[in-house]
Amino acid sequence: MPLLAGKKILVTGVLTEGSIAFHVARIAQEQGxxxxxxxxxxxxxxxQVIARRLPREAPVVELDVTSQEDLAALxxxxxxxxxxxxxxxxxIGFAPQSVLGGNFLSGEWTDVATALEVSAYSLKALAVAAQPxxxxxxxxxxxxxxxxxAWPVYDWMGVAxxxxxxxxxxxxxDLGPEGIRVNLVAAGPVRTTAAKAIPGFEAIEGGxxxxAPLGWDVADAEPTARAVAALLxxxxxxxxxxxxxxxxxAHAMGL
Incomplete structure (x- = not known):
């Protein structure tokens, strides 16, 4: 039986075929x-265009995680x-350029707050919106x-x-008593659109x-997506x- 047979999964963050989220959605469909x-x-x-490139076209619903109206309607x-x-x-993750790429000390609170709301608080907002x-x-x-x-150039996104x-x-x-599990996958650097938008990202991915004792391919989102599917x-x-x-x-190795 496929790993996710009969399950219904909501996936955020599908923007291009190179995104980790796209591969999660693809594998989820392949696994039922x-x-x-x-x-x-x-x-x-x-x-909506990228959704047609999945094994089966997936419906797309509107959700801006900073919009209370969208969250309430989700x-x-x-x-x-x-x-x-x-x-x-x-x-989901976003930080203005002004708080990335070596701008940690000069980052203004309004931009830092945006990074924290979109990249961290949104996990709670999304989970509560989907909880019903x-x-x-x-x-x-x-x-x-x-x-x-503290990674090179990651700055306030690292804090987020x-x-x-x-x-x-x-x-x-807080969701455990309802039988809902919450876990994260810490991926190595993957050359997604979001990653390439970070000034100096090559300083993180280089080497x-x-x-990594198993090696690492920055162009391959498949291992990360498989881990997400397993946790689902x-x-x-x-x-x-x-x-x-x-x-x-790599996380387990010393310098």
């Missing part, structure tokens, strides 16, 4: 899931396509970039990822494959509040 995507604004049309919009949700994938459709055994999975360290990881633990605490499945029924590293093992 019914997938619904989200997008908003000018990106909505692009997501359950109803998703409910127009599926009657429940077994999984939610958080693949989720029951026992449901799974929320987000994507992070190991926030234990630390907040994301803390948010996932508190969500695991990663040499440090029933094979981790007692795992929550966890950060699973998918980085070729």
């Amino acid at each position: 899931a019914e997938v619904v995507l989200t997008s908003f604004g000018r990106q909505l049309r692009l997501t 359950a109803g919009r998703v409910g127009g396509h599926v009657d429940a949700l077994d999984g939610v994938v958080h693949s 459709l989720m029951g026992r055994g449901s799974s929320v999975v987000g994507l992070t970039f190991d926030a234990r360290y 990822k630390a907040a994301l990881e803390a948010t996932s633990r508190y969500l695991a605490r 990663w494959g040499a440090r 499945s029933d094979w981790f029924p007692a795992t929550t509040g966890e950060v699973v590293h998918v980085d070729g093992g």
Whole structure:
């Protein structure tokens, strides 16, 4: 039986075929899931086009995670396509250029606040918005970039990822009694559109494959997407509040 047979999964963040979220949606469908995507604004049309490149075209509902109106309407919009949700994938992150690329000390609060709201608080906002459709055994999975360290050029996005990881633990605490699991996948650097928008991103990805005992391909989102699919499945029924590293093992190595 396929890993996600009969499951209904909401996936955010599908923007291009190179995005991790696209590969999550693809693998979820290949493993038997019914997938619904989200997008908003000018990106909505692009997501609708990319949705046709999945094994089966997926419906796209509008969701801006900074919009209370959209969050309040999410359950109803998703409910127009599926009657429940077994999984939610958080693949959302944004920081203005002014707080990236070596601008940590000069970053202004208004821009930092944007990074924190979109990249960290949105995990809580998304989970609560989807909660009416989720029951026992449901799974929320987000994507992070190991926030234990201060990375070159990552700056306030690194702080936002630390907040994301803390948010996932508190969500695991508060949603656990409802039978809902919350976990994150800490991926190694993947050359997505979002990553390439970070000034100097090559300083992070450079040499990663040499440090990782299993090696690492910055152009391959498949290993990360498979880990997300596994956490969405029933094979981790007692795992929550966890950060699973998918980085070729680089996180475990000293300099």
